[in-house]
Amino acid sequence: MAQAPAVPHGDAADETTTGLSHRKLLMWAFLGSDCMFFGSLIATYLVYKGKSISGPLPEDVFSIPVTSVSTFVLLMSSMSMVMAYSALTRGNIKGFRIWIMSTAIMGMTFLAFQTFEFRDFVQEGLTPRTNLFGTTFFTLTGFHGAHVTLGVIWLLSLFFYSFKRGGVTAERSLDVDLAALYWHFVDIVWIVIFTVVYLFGVFEGFN
Amino acid sequence: MTTIAFSIPRPTYPTGVWSWITTIDHKRIGILYGVTAFIMFVVGGIEALIMRVQLSSSELDIVSPEVFNQLFTMHGTTMIFLAIMPMGAAFFNFIIPLQIGARDVAFPRLNAFSYWTFLAGAIMLNFSWFLGGAPNAGWFGYAPLTGEAQNLGHGIDFWIISLQLLGIASLAAAFNFIVTILNMRAPGMTLMRMPLFTWMTLVTSFLLILAFPVITVALIELLFDRAFGTNFFVPAAGADPILWQHLFWVFGHPEVYILILPAMGIVSEILPTFSKKPLFGYPVIVLSGIIIGFMGWMVWSHHMFTVGLGPVPNAVFTLTTMAIAIPTGVKIFNWLATTWRGSIDLSTPMLFALGFIAMFTIGGISGIMHAQAASDAQQQDTYFIVAHIHYVLFGGSIFALIAGIYYWFPKFTGRMFNEKIGKIGFWLTFIGFNMTFFPMHFTGLDGMPRRIYTYADGMGWDMWSAVSTVGAFILAFSILVFLYNVVTSWIKGEPAEADPWDARTLEWSIPSPPPEYNFAEIPTVHDRDDWWSQKRRKVERPGAPVPVAGGSGYGGVEHAIHLPQPSYWPIVVSIGLLIAGYGLIYNVAVIAIGAGIGMIAVYAWSFEPVNEPEEGSAH
């Protein structure tokens, strides 16, 4: 060993003041910040809840059974994500590939559900322009969907990169850890949205 | 891990334009930020001068009302987002790694990306003048003034997109500095040994990452209303335009502290240095800064006292706003106590720092006056408010930033500025500033509304308005004097020593200007104001080389210092964003082009190592 390969910036956890890696610290700060992003969207949705002056309203369009299924799929994708990470840290690259691919597939399934849901709503006469409910609903869930889409692209990139020698290894598991954190975050945002938007949907407002 | 999907050779330009375009050196990025921000400061200043000329007397017709609306919108937006914030960022960039004993920031390429995206936002906003008219709804763009039906043309769209770009730039920079400060401090530098400027940068960065997502959402909603016909701020659909005001000020009030906290940090560095005393009550000043940052979230509706939120919210926000005066007052008294019985050196940086304390206190006191909801009802939307914000933002932020430029000028450039011209400049700034803005207290209390392009004869506002205009030109002249001093000193000033002020913090322990690698050996910190105590105790420079925090060198030998290498990709991502931004306004297909460029560059960036492995190394 002539010299250790150039340590990628931020991977050398034991050289930093806190002993934590730069990139993981950045990711958690980003997730804290993203809470404010979704918080503002959810606030907008709740402030305008029950203020639409024309239909369709949540109780007219929501199908709780269908959304429950897609919610379940997203929850399970979180489990398979954590399994992928766990397999990688144990050096099981094959297991990693299987789990991360199934995570991505479940993510895409969720997106397919969302696409069909949106199409359904439009057919029932609810578009972003129709009323305040449409405006706030499509924007909130749409931005969540955009986050999922970005996550799927990230997961697929890691999957394909794992076929490159030394691309995804146990020593560089931080790369996957970061994607996993992002993915779980997207999942917990959906936990909130499912409850606040869908399950609370039947109520006209809070007063 | 060497082969790269996009094997474009790594840029290696030591000098010239390309070296600046591909640079990821925090010092160069700091200078880019500073120069760009100063140019924007001049542009915003010219806009202000045109308004002052128009208002110098009643019933003038030098600019049309339409242009006047664009002028005050652009003046406010430019000064806040393109001048004061990036000037703060310039200091963060140049000074923070030096103060904490690091060789660069945690994410050097992200840092370059922040600058280029900021520049993209500046271009987007300012070119709106030539593309059908600038935004014209005020810097807070109240709905429904900004609605598609109410505001034709693309001015507001340019405003939205440029603020989004600036938001991305600020967020990226803030994440970077949070990680840098938490994770790259020299051995021994505990949190309570950090210099005050580093502390205030940390607090500011947290405010940035928490406040900017809110304005991002508000702007997205406004953009969707304008572009896709959604109903977020359309009263006809049952929407409440007051929501915009809330979202804007939930962001907007922390933003005010984003503008002032770095200034407070700078002043907290200058006062001890030029008083030859340690900062009085260091822990209390740190804590006050944190409390100010925290309480900044609980006061936003004081911008909306006349909206009609009702007596309970108005009373609550009156109380929280008044409470903020406590930590602020604590800081001011600690600064005064720092100078108390010190051996004070009234050099130019110190003059500006003292000017800051005086002017900021005046602004703070007028702030307390309209913290009272009942009193605010009289002052809302008058020149009294204009006087207040300029006392805190010019008398506060800009005075401190100029103080900081003078203070660190030797470190930035390796040359000394002209002290005599600096002092003349200070007095011109001081007189011009007070002459411009103090009379606005009078016109404001006399009922002169802001954002009017002219006023009737006989309102009694002519005389003080004329005084303000004369003051504005003195102020502008003083900025020219400052500029002259900076430019000539930079070119042919006397070479500066490493530590011309006998200062206290680590950046003064290395040569001026700092070498590319900053510290030949990473220092070990034993004290608050470590450099000062090293000098006093005549301690030898710490001998044992220490691994660099998050850097790449092992050992103190210079050839072993691996600096992060330059990269093309940050600027390419920013160009992609700029193109996509124009696409949002003009053509959907162009969005795809911009996004494509950005995406490719993001991938190339991800697969590009920070340092190319050295030749002959095993991998």
Next chain:
Amino acid sequence: MAQRAQAAQHAAAEVHTGHPTPKTYFIVAMILSAITAVEVAIFYATWLGYGIIPVLAVLSTVKFAMVAMFYMHLRYDNRLFSSLFVGGLALAFSVVFALIGLFRFFV
């Protein structure tokens, strides 16, 4: 190889802190699914009226916390990560509730 040694160290550290095994992850997933099923069931319990709001809020908070603690490893990781995240989260919640209050109760 320095990196490999480092990774081994990490692995050792993980054992020390009782890092969860795939079995733990699976159990968590089962609990999450069960809670979701209960939530949907409660949704159809119309006789609860507005009472379902606090019940559902508690249940989804539990789900939220479980994913954050186990899948995002906050339970086992450095507390600084928790602080960064919970700080943003708490502020977001406060802003949401403040805005709801301002728009619904003080008009």
